[in-house]
Amino acid sequence: MLSLYLSNSVDHITYSSNAIEILKFLETNRNNADELPDMIFLDLNMPVMNGWDFLDSYKRLQQKVAKSITIYVVSSSIDPGDILRSKKYLSVKDYIIKPMTKLALKKIFDGDSPNEMMPN
Secondary structure, three states, X not given: OHHHHOXXXXXXXXXXXXXXXXXXXXXXXXOOOOOOOOEEEEEOOOOOOOHHHXXXXXXXXXXXXXXXXXXXXXXXXXXXXXXXXXXOXXXXXXXXXXXXXXXXXXXXXOOOOOOOEOOO
16 A cells, blocks of 8 residues: 555655564664664564564664654454554554554544544
């Protein structure tokens, strides 16, 4: 979706469904801000390691990383418990309920908060 809808707004897009690989990449490149992502779109339901485990692991790594990385949780879950739980992570900017829309992406990259995001 990023490359389809925001090709002019995004310099580089990397995709992985393996959270362990992403954590290893972040650890390896933690001192190289140019290699680190500006944001991560995180699905809660992934193989190998789920989104909650990723967030717990990233929380321990976060202070060692050379720049702030904004995380958007993207999930089909509308469970209020999941939404509240995501608010406990300082790195999580918002919780987006799937399906992700073109408008939601545009608002994120324009610095606004999409309507699909978690309520305050």
